[in-house]
Amino acid sequence: MYQDRRKLIWYAIFGVLLISIIGYTVSYFGSTRTVAVTSKNITSFSIGEQDKKASKQLAATKQSVRVKKGKTYTLSYVGTSGYANGSTTVTPSTTTVAINPDYSAEKLSGILTTDIAAINTAITSSGTSIDTLYTIQKGTLSNFGAWYFTTLTYNGSKEDASSDTLIVGLQKKQGVWTVVLTPDIIFTTAAYPDVSRDFIDAANAYQNSHIIPVEV
């Protein structure tokens, strides 16, 4: 009689445990989803819910992560030598994340030191009197050292009608720096139908972040 009661208690405990495990499993898979991750040139990445400190560290070889449905995450990655660290946002609708970090700031700086003379020569020859009317500022290399954007600041009086700071965009093609977007205030797809939208957007983003109007 006593043994039967003990058996019954063990069965009850086992049953409750089993139901709990099944419940937890169903609940976990019902409330989470898989995001596929492809990566190159990184050593590791981590993912954590946005605005929360906790994050989960994962090896670069991991090809998917489970995230809670309806939540936004920040995926941070560490680049291998010569590649930048960075982060990307995983929204509730993101299904795939492709991590492909650009060169690191140090590597881009090294390329720029080597290429700056050729870049400035190309800019100077892309329009009239650029070398006398403007000062070519030090710009930014991006897209694995193949894109360069900079500003040309007007040397004359600020009162001159066309004293605007101009933007110029160059691409390195077969090792040669070429001016793709000639110096101007802004770039449009109508004016440059043969230039990729990504490049025009990057040039205009450079304009928006580097030419700040004076508040009167």
Next chain:
Amino acid sequence: MIIVLIAAVVFFAVQGVGHTGKIATTVEVQPKDSVVKMGGAVIGSGTIYLSPGEYSFTAEKTGFTTAKQTIIISKDNHYVGLTPTPVSTEAIAWSNQTENALAVEQIGSKRSDTSGQTASTKNPLIDRLPYSDILGPFTVDYAFDTTDSTKTKIVIMDSTANGRVKALQWIRSQGVDPADLTIEFQDFTNPTNQGDI
């Protein structure tokens, strides 16, 4: 009598089904005997039923240059007004007659409203123009392309260099990407484009 009635009911039912989802579009032309075409096919003037979308119309008449109009037909935008421009002596004499001149003017007036609506549909920024900021300073407005009245360009005027940067900021603040526009800076002449390189 009953057969006629049934035929009438069937006719109107078929007509109604045929026009389902289509918009009654008025096509007016002066001179009235011009040859009106839609997408190259002769259609004549009057009321036609069209599905919403973009259509191109022309009106041709000897002694006149061909009139063209491209329109995005919608429930709020369904008027086509074509007025070929007189070139020959007879055509000019026709256009100088008061009643003809008045009819042409009325069509032109209706067409202007339509062009504005078409431009607004293609570029929502136009509904918020003109916009001026005296502290920029700048004014943003729009103008129609001289060769195609359905195409518009954004005109930034009354501006300084600082104002032009602020004008671009204002355009972005309206949720419009400047890269998608055709922009004319009236007070700016690019010094790097002057003369031969």
